[in-house]
Every structure is written in structure tokens, then in C-alpha cells.
Amino acid sequence: MTPRADVLTRVEAVNLGLSTFADALRAQDAPVVQVDWRPPAGGDATMLDVLTRLWGRHGRVVGAANADAVARIEGCSPRAVTVAAASSVVPGLEDGVLLHSGPPIAWERVCDPQRRALLAAVVFEGWAASRAEAASLLERGEITLAPGNEHDHVGPMTGVCSPSMPVWVVEDGARRAFSTLNEGPGNTLWFGVGDDEAVSRLRFFRDDLGPRLARMLEHRGPIDVFGLAAQGLNMGDELHMRSQATGNLLLRELAASIAVVGGEEAARFIAGNHHFFLNLTMAASKCASLALDGCLGSSVVSLISRNGVEVGVQLAGMPGRWFVAPAATVDDALLRGGHTADDAARDIGDSAVIECIGLGGMALAAAPVVASFFGGNAAAAAARTELMAQICAARSERFTLANRDHVGTPVGIDARLVAELDVTPQITTGVLHGHAGTGQIGAGVAHQPVAPFRAAITALAAELDGD
Amino acid sequence: MTPRADVLTRVEAVNLGLSTFADALRAQDAPVVQVDWRPPAGGDATMLDVLTRLWGRHGRVVGAANADAVARIEGCSPRAVTVAAASSVVPGLEDGVLLHSGPPIAWERVCDPQRRALLAAVVFEGWAASRAEAASLLERGEITLAPGNEHDHVGPMTGVCSPSMPVWVVEDGARRAFSTLNEGPGNTLWFGVGDDEAVSRLRFFRDDLGPRLARMLEHRGPIDVFGLAAQGLNMGDELHMRSQATGNLLLRELAASIAVVGGEEAARFIAGNHHFFLNLTMAASKCASLALDGCLGSSVVSLISRNGVEVGVQLAGMPGRWFVAPAATVDDALLRGGHTADDAARDIGDSAVIECIGLGGMALAAAPVVASFFGGNAAAAAARTELMAQICAARSERFTLANRDHVGTPVGIDARLVAELDVTPQITTGVLHGHAGTGQIGAGVAHQPVAPFRAAITALAAELDGD
Missing domain, CATH: 3.90.1700.10 (v583 domain like)
Known part of the structure; x- marks a missing residue:
């Protein structure tokens, strides 16, 4: 580039940056070095x-x-290959088993939000007709709690996964990992509520969104999760608290398949949930974590x-x-x-x-x-x-x-x-x-x-x- | 926030920023102030x-x-309201008229890429069977050239618009502006080539993409163009050379409509063209420019x-x-x-x-x-x-x-x-x-x-x- 007189003014941009940072340091009253x-x-x-x-x-x-x-x-490049019922893909997620986030924990010690999510999952599975009945089953140990991580599954926040929930399947070679579909906003299980509306949404996941996503991925072919994440990282996402741009990149990958598969409600949900990509990032990260074995x-x-x-x-x-x-x-x-x-x-x-x-x-x-x-x-x-x-x-x-x-x-x-x-x-x-x-x-x-x-x-x- | 010992290390981030900028200045051999x-x-x-x-x-x-x-x-907030044949919405774009980018210019002085695009448009309209015949028509003044800007239309690069091309219609109150659909990569008219494949693509625009976009917008309702641009600006787009993130935001807005309207090829084109949003930004900008009248x-x-x-x-x-x-x-x-x-x-x-x-x-x-x-x-x-x-x-x-x-x-x-x-x-x-x-x-x-x-x-x- 030919030096131009106007590049001199870049000094002002530096000053702006510096001043801003200095303000930030001052605001935090931070001593130095x-x-x-x-x-x-x-x-x-x-x-x-x-x-x-x-x-x-x-x-x-x-x-x-x-x-x-x-x-x-x-070196791990997990690809989203399908969406399937958890029981059909997650190792050991049998009838009567619920996965949760975090290290192992007994029902008595489970925190309030995770407890609510587990109860909602029991109702969703039809193992109990009410949350009270669900609580009895859990107290009596008739339902097994297991850390998702020990089943190659990861879930955000309360992280509850039950056998009928559809999950993302990501794989890199022979290595597979799983995560639920992100529930979005509201009184959801991941946020530790799990009201009736949230349970209905899980039924919509199971009966509509999950199967449609599976058909979309079948039509589209596998999607390179970290490839999208690397792009989203330069679109304002850090990929944990914010995945909006990356979620839109996923939508771009799926657009033609959405036209083929149809499903207005499913498309609206995918497009409207700012955190929809989060669980994919998690499943892919878990896959990379599993690659550390050995x-x-x-x-x-x-x-x-x-x-x-x-x-x-x-x-x-x-x-x-x-x-x-x-x-x-x-x-x-x-x-x-x-x-x-x-x-x-x-x-x-x-x-x-x-x-x-x-x-x-x-x-x-x-x-x-x-x-x-x-x-x-x-x-x-x-x-x-x-x-x-x-x-x-x-x-x-x-x-x-x-x-x-x-x-x-x-x-x-x-x-x-x-x-x-x-x-x-x-x-x-x-x-x-x-x-x-x-x-x-x-x-x-x-x-x-x-x-x-x-x-x-x-x-x-x-x-x-x-x- | 409680001051923590680790915030001290932010000083290193400053150093990184400074050093980078200093390097940039040095690389450009820029004197100061x-x-x-x-x-x-x-x-x-x-x-x-x-x-x-x-x-x-x-x-x-x-x-x-x-x-x-x-x-x-x-204060101008143009909304994309529909996509329609240019002749049906652009004032004065009658049969035998072609719009081009830039200020008024006579055919003899038109630059090579714009000339090629105009010839392709004549062929696309069926006013001539060949580019040679099209050139004769233009030389003889049987086709009228007009600056798009004088018809409330803006087009990128060669900026050619002919009556049968579908155009975005954006409006803010009673004020309307127009732009063609972005043709994407390849030997297109906007890039000053306009080969037979590009002409075929225009037919796809006219017969498939345009009408589908119109139905999508009808299903979705008007889209706030600058609202999306403001978000895209914080996703790595400057909205002229790069509109990728904002294009994905548009896709998010249209997702449910894509599921309803269908059209695999149309959806694939919208999703696959990194510059698809550019022409919307242009039409909205033109609308704001028109608001300066008076x-x-x-x-x-x-x-x-x-x-x-x-x-x-x-x-x-x-x-x-x-x-x-x-x-x-x-x-x-x-x-x-x-x-x-x-x-x-x-x-x-x-x-x-x-x-x-x-x-x-x-x-x-x-x-x-x-x-x-x-x-x-x-x-x-x-x-x-x-x-x-x-x-x-x-x-x-x-x-x-x-x-x-x-x-x-x-x-x-x-x-x-x-x-x-x-x-x-x-x-x-x-x-x-x-x-x-x-x-x-x-x-x-x-x-x-x-x-x-x-x-x-x-x-x-x-x-x-x-x-």
C-alpha cells in the first residue's frame, strides 16, 4: 500500500483504544503487573x-x-451425522435411567433446579403420572441416575437426558458423542423448571423436530461442527454463552434441506432459538474430550x-x-x-x-x-x-x-x-x-x-x- | 465485580494490542500526528x-x-416488503429501457464490463437473439440507457436492471427503493461478464427464486433491513464487501417461510450466495438517500x-x-x-x-x-x-x-x-x-x-x- 497522508490519523484510533482500556482498568481499580x-x-x-x-x-x-x-x-473434527432417540444411540441409556450434568450424585443431594428437571423427564417418559409420583420413584431408587459424561453424553445446565429425547449424534471416525437438542427459552428442563409446556415441547422434539432434523441431515450430509464454530468465532460468538452467528451458519447449511423436508414449526424453532447450536458445540467438544483417552x-x-x-x-x-x-x-x-x-x-x-x-x-x-x-x-x-x-x-x-x-x-x-x-x-x-x-x-x-x-x-x- | 489478583494480568493484553498496532504502524512506515x-x-x-x-x-x-x-x-427504516418484476414496480422501467449503475452515460462511452452486462440483459429480455444484434440495437439508440439511481433503483458493480428481472422492493412509509437480486459468483452480469449460464440464472431468478421470495415475504411479513444490518455489523460484516453474517440473519428470518414455500434450488441459492444480502442493504440505503430530498x-x-x-x-x-x-x-x-x-x-x-x-x-x-x-x-x-x-x-x-x-x-x-x-x-x-x-x-x-x-x-x- 502506498503511504498516504491520511494514514497519519490512525494515531487517533489508537488513542481511543488506549483510553478505553485505561478507563476499564480504572473502573476496576486494578493495580498493575x-x-x-x-x-x-x-x-x-x-x-x-x-x-x-x-x-x-x-x-x-x-x-x-x-x-x-x-x-x-x-485434530478431532466431529461431524453431526444424525439426530436420534437417545435410547437408540447413547450407550447404557436404558429404560429407567436418567442422565444428568456434572459428577455422580445421589438423588438426596441433587440441587433444586436439577431435581425439577429430572421430575419433568420422568413425567415426559410416562414413568409417572405426576411429579409427586416421580419423586417417589427417585427416592426409592427405582430410577437410576447417572452422569451423562459417563455415557458420552453432555447436556447444558441441568443436563437431563431421558431415553425418548432426541439427541445430536456427532462422530469423528469411530468416536461418538451425544447431546440433547437445546430447549431454548422458557420454563424448560435445562433451566431447571420443566413445567407442562416444557414437557409438551419435549414431545414436539420427539415427534417432529428430532425426526425432521434427522431427515435434514440425511439430505444434507454430515456437518463439520468445529468448522462452523471457527467461522462463528469471527462473527461475535464465543460459542458458549453466545452461539447466534454459528446457529445461523447451521441454518445456512440446512436451508436447502428445510425446503425439502418442510415443517414450519421445526424450522421456526431452529431459527428462533439463539442457543440451538450450543448443544452441538458441546457434543463435539465431548467427542474431542473422549479423544484424550490414553x-x-x-x-x-x-x-x-x-x-x-x-x-x-x-x-x-x-x-x-x-x-x-x-x-x-x-x-x-x-x-x-x-x-x-x-x-x-x-x-x-x-x-x-x-x-x-x-x-x-x-x-x-x-x-x-x-x-x-x-x-x-x-x-x-x-x-x-x-x-x-x-x-x-x-x-x-x-x-x-x-x-x-x-x-x-x-x-x-x-x-x-x-x-x-x-x-x-x-x-x-x-x-x-x-x-x-x-x-x-x-x-x-x-x-x-x-x-x-x-x-x-x-x-x-x-x-x-x-x- | 470484586477486584481479583488475576485482573492484573490484563496488562499483558494491552501490551499485545499495543505491540500489534505499533507493528502495523511500522509496517506502513507511517509518521505520526x-x-x-x-x-x-x-x-x-x-x-x-x-x-x-x-x-x-x-x-x-x-x-x-x-x-x-x-x-x-x-430515522429511515426501510423494510423489505416483496420481490417483484422490475417493470411492475420500478418507475419508468418500460420495455426497451435498461438501467445501469453510476451517473448518466452514452453507449459509446460505456466501459467494457458494463457493456457486456447490458448486452446480456438485452439477450435475457429477448430483444435480440445475439449479443451482436443487441450491440446494434444499443448503437442505434433503440434501447434507452438510464441511471438506475434516477429510477430509485441501485445495482452493485455494473448495476444492470432490465424490466423482467425480479427486484427487491423496500419501503419506508410512502418511500420505495429497488435493487436486483444478487447474482452471486461466476460469470454474472454484475461482474461484467453475462455469459449464457448467467442469462439462465436470470431466468431462474425470474421464474423461481423471485416468485418464491415474494411468497416467503408474504408469509413472513416485512423485514427490517437496517435492523438486521445493525446486528450483522457486530458479526464481522461491514455490509458492503462482507454481508455473510447478515445474510444468515435474513435466512433465519425466512427459515419458517422456506419450510412452507419450499423450493430446494431457491433455498440453496439464498444460502449459498455470500453476497445475497448486499442488494438489500443497497436498496435500503437508497431509500434513506431518497429521504434526504428537501x-x-x-x-x-x-x-x-x-x-x-x-x-x-x-x-x-x-x-x-x-x-x-x-x-x-x-x-x-x-x-x-x-x-x-x-x-x-x-x-x-x-x-x-x-x-x-x-x-x-x-x-x-x-x-x-x-x-x-x-x-x-x-x-x-x-x-x-x-x-x-x-x-x-x-x-x-x-x-x-x-x-x-x-x-x-x-x-x-x-x-x-x-x-x-x-x-x-x-x-x-x-x-x-x-x-x-x-x-x-x-x-x-x-x-x-x-x-x-x-x-x-x-x-x-x-x-x-x-x-
């Missing part, structure tokens, strides 16, 4: 010993395993999942092993008028698997609009992504940010770095009412507790010591 | 006199008229339009009066491999009406991806928007940029500022081959010549002097 001076792991001697082993004598093994883990995440020695986080009571974390190096702690409160959030933090349920949902593969809270820089949910602006959103880069093993080559000059999103959360820096993954999430059964009351960022990451790397170090 | 020191209007004495009158004794009248003009642009005394630019030979500019204060100059060369562009600037046609198309209402080149900050077409990055894109703010009367309240903390795009190009600062509107545009009939060879930014803006304000000053 101290993070590197904090003692590692807050100076905890036991943790320092664990970290010394994991960076020291096991450093080479862990490093190689982590590089392998990142390569597996980045990365022995890796401290990369393969799973973060919450049930509103506890958060469970898993490492690529120890597949299937939960490290749990009380679920976070979502205090970095915007609540709807009249609601206070006391009303809020604790952090809930399987959706944090999204952050494990480099989207959601890792990719906040992509979605300045989302920043308003935690009182921030575009610079604050970008800074959150950079913060997450501190605890990740790599930058994604698949998910890049045009508005950050094509830098990749942070990918491969290294539990060692989480423990060392005491910086935990931030999950962009909705907030449910904790007890009134009124559904979503806000959205924001859930900062995960450090305890399960500490416990996980302690176990990993012990396992590596024993080898 | 001199723009305010240049003599106004390059020191031209005649122009200084005109500007002195327009800012001085006419300043109040012009300022009030410009504020009115901006209010009219911002802003007497205003120096706000109501129209910039090019035919590949000349650019014509109009001011809100002198509606219908063209100020012309040779069309710009699009030298700030990325050309496809093997092509050089010598191959490129001059700047062409009615689409610059988009820049007149605050989108396209005004909104480059929204679309960092587009920046790559002129060798820039996100910071360069943002700087281009700030440069345009220098020559605009206001910031849009309708079109705001989330990635710039919701600042509005510059709106209401003030021809006084253009002449004074010698900074002309930048139009994001495609580049056509100038003579080989091979269609689009690139895309970039066309910097308009200053001459027509100078001529326009000279005439405006004279008119105000006479009052």
Missing part, C-alpha cells in the same frame, strides 16, 4: 512439591503427553462438569477419574432485575467441556457483546482470553481470532498451571434460580475452584512416581 | 473561499440542514455512484444534480494471482450509497477480516473507520460497534470536510477485469477523487449566496 510476583501455588509447600515433581523429573513425560493431548483436541501422564484438563452441588474435573492422564469440590457460585454475573446472589443456584452443567477445547471462556475476546454480562468492554473480554492463555498449554490453530490479528484461542488447560498460578478456568454460563423453580435469572462467568485441579495434579504426580 | 497541520483544501485559494462561506456566513444554515439530513438517514442547504453527500468511467456525487442540498469526475482506480486492493492494476476496471457500482448511510467503508472497524484485502489488520480496519469519522457529520446511533465499545459508525459524509481535509470517502468494493470479460479479479478499497466534492460544495455555496 504483579501476577508474576505471587509465590507459586500461593506458597503451599505440599503443592510446591507436587509441582516441582511434575515440572521437574516428570516434566518431560508430562510435557510430551500434553503436546499429544493438544494435538488430539486440535494420553497417559497428561495434566491437560479433559473435563470440567458441574451438577449445581459439586464440580468434577478430569485429566487426560487419568481418564474417568473425578476430582470434585463444591461447585462455584457464579458471582461474576449479571442477574435480572430484582435477583440477588442469594437467589442463584451454584454453577451447573456439562457445558464447561467447551472451555476444555478452546472455546467459551477461553474465547471471550471473540465476543465483546458477552463482556457486558460481567461489566466489561471489548478490552476486558480480550484480557480475559489472555488470562486464560496463562493456564493453557497452547494456542489453537483451528480457532483463531480475526479481531486479534488471527491469534489462536488458548487450548489445553494445564492443571499444573492452574495450581501454580492459582488462576482457574473461567466458564461463561447461565445462572439459574437456586430454589424457586423460576429458571434462568442471569448469566456471567463462573470462576472454578482451584481444589479439584490441585487434587488432580497431586494424584497425577503420585501415579507418575509409581511408574 | 500531522493531519491537523496540513493547510485546508491543500491551500487552494478558491476552495478556501468556498469553505469560508460555507462554514462562515452560511454555516448556520448548512449545519442545521446537515443535522436534519443525518436525522433523516438515521434538506436544502445541506452539504451531506446523498449519493456516490460510479459507472466505471465516471463517478457521480450528489448532495442532499441539491437533489438530482450530478457532480462527476473520472472514476477512481481501485489501487488499494488485493488482486487474484496473475492480475495487475492494468487489468482492473475503474471503480464501478451504485453500491457506494451504502457508505452514505454509515456502513461499508465507514464501518471497516466491524470487519477485521475485510482488512486483509488492503493489507491491514484489525487495528488498521479500526483506523480506517476513525479516518472516515473526520469527514462525517455524526456518529450513527443505529449502527454501533461492540468491538469498539459501542461507538457509532461515522454517518453523513459532509462534502465540506472532504474538501477541507482532502480525505475522500473510501468505498469497499470488488474489482472487475477492465477488458477481458473475465469478471471479478479482486477486491479492495476505492478512494474517491476529491474533484466532485469540491465542485458540489462550490455549487452549494453559489446557491446559498443567491438566496
Whole structure:
């Protein structure tokens, strides 16, 4: 480009950016450049010993395993192949079994919103005629609760899946993962209500939307989920709290099939639900998470999942092993008028698997609009992504940010770095009412507790010591 | 938000941003802060006199008229109401008339790509059996050429519209404007080729796509064009060179109607054409431009339009009066491999009406991806928007940029500022081959010549002097 006199004025644009950021910093009363001076792991001697082993004598093994883990995440390209009744595809989802989000939990300890969703699912399945009767069945243990994650299924928020619900089937080679269809707004199960209208909607899913989606996918052929996500990331989505643009990309993929298959109500639902793509991102992320099986020695986080009571974390190096702690409160959030933090349920949902593969809270820089949910602006959103880069093993080559000059999103959360820096993954999430059964009351960022990451790397170090 | 230790690390994000921008500045070898020191209007004495009158004794009248003009642009909300045969809705588009982009031009002077498009349109209409015969008709003046803009019609690039082509009809109250359906990629008329396949596509538009769109809009109801554009602006579109996200928003609006109306080929075309929304933005922008009728005394630019030979500019204060100059060369562009600037046609198309209402080149900050077409990055894109703010009367309240903390795009190009600062509107545009009939060879930014803006304000000053 020939230098022109008018490019001189670009200096003004810089000044604008700077001033904005400076305001943001001032507004948050943030002091400057101290993070590197904090003692590692807050100076905890036991943790320092664990970290010394994991960076020291096991450093080479862990490093190689982590590089392998990142390569597996980045190399996994799940495609949406069909939509089918959960019972017909999800392993072990038999009659009398209900899946839920988060680590394993007994009925007595299930939080209020998840409880309501489970009761609605029992009614939907016809296993009980009323919610009271459903509660008896669950109390008596006549219905089995299982974490969706242990059945290759992930669900947002309450994350309930029952055998008759249609689910997305995504696959990469022989590896498959599943997620329910997103229910959208209202008194839905995922938001912890599950009223009669929500149960009717599930029947519409089962009888109309699900079968039509299956026919659309059959007509269209498989859809590359992360391919769409990578585009949506440069259309203002971070793919967890906001998937609007990516949902529209899905609609573009399906448009010709919609014309062929028809179904006004189904098309209207797909187009009208801003979160419709969320569950696809989740299923694909779960698929990538499953690809980490066998990365022995890796401290990369393969799973973060919450049930509103506890958060469970898993490492690529120890597949299937939960490290749990009380679920976070979502205090970095915007609540709807009249609601206070006391009303809020604790952090809930399987959706944090999204952050494990480099989207959601890792990719906040992509979605300045989302920043308003935690009182921030575009610079604050970008800074959150950079913060997450501190605890990740790599930058994604698949998910890049045009508005950050094509830098990749942070990918491969290294539990060692989480423990060392005491910086935990931030999950962009909705907030449910904790007890009134009124559904979503806000959205924001859930900062995960450090305890399960500490416990996980302690176990990993012990396992590596024993080898 | 509670201050947390980790917010300290935001400083790194600042550093990243700074460094990137500094690199961009260095790469462009740009000196710093001199723009305010240049003599106004390059020191031209005649122009200084005109500007002195327009800012001085006419300043109040012009300022009030410009504020009115901006209010009219911002207050205009065109809705897409239907798609219909051009002859049935476009005033004066009778049998034997062809519309073209840009200011009026005689057949002998029409540039090569526009000539090819006109010949194809004659064949499409069945007025001639061959392009040679079509050329004879045009040479003999048996077909009338007219600028689309004088018939409330705008078309991208060659901008050809013939009576049987279906056109978008947008309206705001009693005010209507029109644009053809975007033809998409290939050897199309808008790209200055118009081969037999392109003519077949026009028949598909006339017989299938157009009527189906009309039925879809009837089923859906009118669509707020700028409402969608405002959303798309925060999904990576600047709405001139890139309309992908906004096109998907349109698809979302139409999804249920697609299911009802059917038509696989039509749906596939709408979904597959990345520029499908462009012509809607143009028609809506033209509608807003028409709303400027009666802003007497205003120096706000109501129209910039090019035919590949000349650019014509109009001011809100002198509606219908063209100020012309040779069309710009699009030298700030990325050309496809093997092509050089010598191959490129001059700047062409009615689409610059988009820049007149605050989108396209005004909104480059929204679309960092587009920046790559002129060798820039996100910071360069943002700087281009700030440069345009220098020559605009206001910031849009309708079109705001989330990635710039919701600042509005510059709106209401003030021809006084253009002449004074010698900074002309930048139009994001495609580049056509100038003579080989091979269609689009690139895309970039066309910097308009200053001459027509100078001529326009000279005439405006004279008119105000006479009052």
C-alpha cells in the first residue's frame, strides 16, 4: 500500500483504544503487573512439591503427553451425522435411567433446579403420572441416575437426558458423542423448571423436530461442527454463552434441506432459538474430550462438569477419574432485575467441556457483546482470553481470532498451571434460580475452584512416581 | 465485580494490542500526528473561499440542514416488503429501457464490463437473439440507457436492471427503493461478464427464486433491513464487501417461510450466495438517500455512484444534480494471482450509497477480516473507520460497534470536510477485469477523487449566496 497522508490519523484510533482500556482498568481499580510476583501455588509447600515433581523429573513425560493431548483436541473434527432417540444411540441409556450434568450424585443431594428437571423427564417418559409420583420413584431408587459424561453424553445446565429425547449424534471416525437438542427459552428442563409446556415441547422434539432434523441431515450430509464454530468465532460468538452467528451458519447449511423436508414449526424453532447450536458445540467438544483417552501422564484438563452441588474435573492422564469440590457460585454475573446472589443456584452443567477445547471462556475476546454480562468492554473480554492463555498449554490453530490479528484461542488447560498460578478456568454460563423453580435469572462467568485441579495434579504426580 | 489478583494480568493484553498496532504502524512506515497541520483544501485559494462561506456566513444554515439530513438517514427504516418484476414496480422501467449503475452515460462511452452486462440483459429480455444484434440495437439508440439511481433503483458493480428481472422492493412509509437480486459468483452480469449460464440464472431468478421470495415475504411479513444490518455489523460484516453474517440473519428470518414455500434450488441459492444480502442493504440505503430530498442547504453527500468511467456525487442540498469526475482506480486492493492494476476496471457500482448511510467503508472497524484485502489488520480496519469519522457529520446511533465499545459508525459524509481535509470517502468494493470479460479479479478499497466534492460544495455555496 502506498503511504498516504491520511494514514497519519490512525494515531487517533489508537488513542481511543488506549483510553478505553485505561478507563476499564480504572473502573476496576486494578493495580498493575504483579501476577508474576505471587509465590507459586500461593506458597503451599505440599503443592510446591507436587509441582516441582511434575515440572521437574516428570516434566518431560508430562510435557510430551500434553503436546499429544493438544494435538488430539486440535485434530478431532466431529461431524453431526444424525439426530436420534437417545435410547437408540447413547450407550447404557436404558429404560429407567436418567442422565444428568456434572459428577455422580445421589438423588438426596441433587440441587433444586436439577431435581425439577429430572421430575419433568420422568413425567415426559410416562414413568409417572405426576411429579409427586416421580419423586417417589427417585427416592426409592427405582430410577437410576447417572452422569451423562459417563455415557458420552453432555447436556447444558441441568443436563437431563431421558431415553425418548432426541439427541445430536456427532462422530469423528469411530468416536461418538451425544447431546440433547437445546430447549431454548422458557420454563424448560435445562433451566431447571420443566413445567407442562416444557414437557409438551419435549414431545414436539420427539415427534417432529428430532425426526425432521434427522431427515435434514440425511439430505444434507454430515456437518463439520468445529468448522462452523471457527467461522462463528469471527462473527461475535464465543460459542458458549453466545452461539447466534454459528446457529445461523447451521441454518445456512440446512436451508436447502428445510425446503425439502418442510415443517414450519421445526424450522421456526431452529431459527428462533439463539442457543440451538450450543448443544452441538458441546457434543463435539465431548467427542474431542473422549479423544484424550490414553494420553497417559497428561495434566491437560479433559473435563470440567458441574451438577449445581459439586464440580468434577478430569485429566487426560487419568481418564474417568473425578476430582470434585463444591461447585462455584457464579458471582461474576449479571442477574435480572430484582435477583440477588442469594437467589442463584451454584454453577451447573456439562457445558464447561467447551472451555476444555478452546472455546467459551477461553474465547471471550471473540465476543465483546458477552463482556457486558460481567461489566466489561471489548478490552476486558480480550484480557480475559489472555488470562486464560496463562493456564493453557497452547494456542489453537483451528480457532483463531480475526479481531486479534488471527491469534489462536488458548487450548489445553494445564492443571499444573492452574495450581501454580492459582488462576482457574473461567466458564461463561447461565445462572439459574437456586430454589424457586423460576429458571434462568442471569448469566456471567463462573470462576472454578482451584481444589479439584490441585487434587488432580497431586494424584497425577503420585501415579507418575509409581511408574 | 470484586477486584481479583488475576485482573492484573490484563496488562499483558494491552501490551499485545499495543505491540500489534505499533507493528502495523511500522509496517506502513507511517509518521505520526500531522493531519491537523496540513493547510485546508491543500491551500487552494478558491476552495478556501468556498469553505469560508460555507462554514462562515452560511454555516448556520448548512449545519442545521446537515443535522436534519443525518436525522433523516438515521430515522429511515426501510423494510423489505416483496420481490417483484422490475417493470411492475420500478418507475419508468418500460420495455426497451435498461438501467445501469453510476451517473448518466452514452453507449459509446460505456466501459467494457458494463457493456457486456447490458448486452446480456438485452439477450435475457429477448430483444435480440445475439449479443451482436443487441450491440446494434444499443448503437442505434433503440434501447434507452438510464441511471438506475434516477429510477430509485441501485445495482452493485455494473448495476444492470432490465424490466423482467425480479427486484427487491423496500419501503419506508410512502418511500420505495429497488435493487436486483444478487447474482452471486461466476460469470454474472454484475461482474461484467453475462455469459449464457448467467442469462439462465436470470431466468431462474425470474421464474423461481423471485416468485418464491415474494411468497416467503408474504408469509413472513416485512423485514427490517437496517435492523438486521445493525446486528450483522457486530458479526464481522461491514455490509458492503462482507454481508455473510447478515445474510444468515435474513435466512433465519425466512427459515419458517422456506419450510412452507419450499423450493430446494431457491433455498440453496439464498444460502449459498455470500453476497445475497448486499442488494438489500443497497436498496435500503437508497431509500434513506431518497429521504434526504428537501434538506436544502445541506452539504451531506446523498449519493456516490460510479459507472466505471465516471463517478457521480450528489448532495442532499441539491437533489438530482450530478457532480462527476473520472472514476477512481481501485489501487488499494488485493488482486487474484496473475492480475495487475492494468487489468482492473475503474471503480464501478451504485453500491457506494451504502457508505452514505454509515456502513461499508465507514464501518471497516466491524470487519477485521475485510482488512486483509488492503493489507491491514484489525487495528488498521479500526483506523480506517476513525479516518472516515473526520469527514462525517455524526456518529450513527443505529449502527454501533461492540468491538469498539459501542461507538457509532461515522454517518453523513459532509462534502465540506472532504474538501477541507482532502480525505475522500473510501468505498469497499470488488474489482472487475477492465477488458477481458473475465469478471471479478479482486477486491479492495476505492478512494474517491476529491474533484466532485469540491465542485458540489462550490455549487452549494453559489446557491446559498443567491438566496
